[in-house]
Amino acid sequence: MVNQPISLDQLDARLIGALTENPRRGVVDLATAMGVARNTVQARIRRLEESGVLDGFTPQLDLNRIGVAVMAWAALALEQAELDRVVEALVAESHVMEVLTTTGREDLMVRVAAATHAELQGVVQRIVAIPGVSHSNTMIVLTAPLRPRVQPLLDELTKDAGWGRSTALPVGG
Incomplete structure (x- = not known):
């Protein structure tokens, strides 16, 4: 529910x-x-x-400050009925930061982090070797001009809701 x-x-x-x-x-x-x-x-x-x-x-962590300079997204296509097993294996991989299920050609988007490109290559090789992964496409992140944010969306969702249940919008707010 x-x-x-x-x-x-x-x-x-x-x-x-x-x-x-x-x-x-x-x-x-x-x-x-x-x-x-x-x-x-x-x-x-x-x-x-x-x-x-x-x-x-x-x-909020700055991974660069702790020597983790390479970020990438791996788009994974899975064999049918293997989602749970693949996700379980991804959870066990310390370099995996996030896993999202998706629609389209690929089934998962996996955010990975590594100190070097060579380390990233090893991580990707381990991911591709997971039983149930049939295809991968890895994209290295060059920069992050917009970090994850929520405020603009919250402002849009609440623009007609007023300020508080019993308070007026502060002057200048």
């Missing part, structure tokens, strides 16, 4: 955006920045966590 979406307003959107930018930001700082009471921020964060909208607080 799919969970019903919860309604968000502009305050929710701004809180999510602020926590996405800096997961360690304190409740008092957020309340001051948003122009609302600390209890309001705490209640909103609790509601967003309990509803599953906020699913943990993850720091």
